[in-house]
Amino acid sequence: MTEPTSLAPASAPTTVFIADDQAMVRQGFGALLAAQHDISVVGDAPDGRIAVTEVARLRPDVVLMDVRMPEMNGLDAARQILADTREPKTRVLMLTTFDLDEYVYEALGMGASGFMLKDAPADELVRAVRVVAEGQALLAPTVTRRLIADVTSRRAPARGRARALDVLTPRELEVLELIAHGLSNQEIAAKLFVAEQTVKTHVGKVLGKLHLRDRAQAVVLAYESGVVTPG
Numbered sequence: 001m002t003e004p005t006s007l008a009p010a011s012a013p014t015t016v017f018i019a020d021d022q023a024m025v026r027q028g029f030g031a032l033l034a035a036q037h038d039i040s041v042v043g044d045a046p047d048g049r050i051a052v053t054e055v056a057r058l059r060p061d062v063v064l065m066d067v068r069m070p071e072m073n074g075l076d077a078a079r080q081i082l083a084d085t086r087e088p089k090t091r092v093l094m095l096t097t098f099d100l101d102e103y104v105y106e107a108l109g110m111g112a113s114g115f116m117l118k119d120a121p122a123d124e125l126v127r128a129v130r131v132v133a134e135g136q137a138l139l140a141p142t143v144t145r146r147l148i149a150d151v152t153s154r155r156a157p158a159r160g161r162a163r164a165l166d167v168l169t170p171r172e173l174e175v176l177e178l179i180a181h182g183l184s185n186q187e188i189a190a191k192l193f194v195a196e197q198t199v200k201t202h203v204g205k206v207l208g209k210l211h212l213r214d215r216a217q218a219v220v221l222a223y224e225s226g227v228v229t230p231g
Helices: 023-034 048-058 074-082 102-110 122-134 141-152 159-167 170-180 185-192 196-209 215-224
Strands: 014-019 039-045 062-066 091-096 114-117
Touching: 014 023, 014 048, 014 122, 023 039, 023 122, 039 048, 039 122, 048 062, 048 074, 062 074, 062 122, 074 091, 074 102, 091 102, 091 122, 102 114, 102 215, 114 122, 170 185, 170 196, 170 215, 185 196, 196 215
Parallel strands: 014 039, 014 062, 062 091, 091 114
Antiparallel strands: none
């Protein structure tokens, strides 16, 4: 008798929480994401204070966080959510109407995984949630780097942050620079003529040595320390 074929267990869907003071935005994004087979919307909130409480209770994989909300703005709410050290960590994707929003820059510096413009195409939002959930790459690197470049062009390089890079090897510093230019692990591997797994190892060491949450913080640090200059 032929043994029945065992099926691999289906992976759990990515859980998402939406925080936005506009009901239409919450409903629209919620319906769009809930229609995806691999995404589950577990809740929403009209302000930052409720968002912090509900996220702590529900522990979603990804939070879509509006920047400007009543009671508690998205920046303060994101700061509290990102300070939670429990595993697995909840990742925050900022939502904004303005692509050069300095509040978003601050959010990236504190550990938000990226940001989306509210009027972005639907498929970009879905892809963004998946990318952030996997923690693989900085979201929307072109727009994000333009934001970072715009802010850092008005500031002098931070000497203390530059000295922090002394712990990196020359190869790790090179990888940091390529991350800041928006290259994926695969693109970095091709440029350096190494295996993609080797690049993943280097990226892990860069984040670990510099005590960074993810690639978004690495890009901010690269600009603030002068490793990459705006322009």
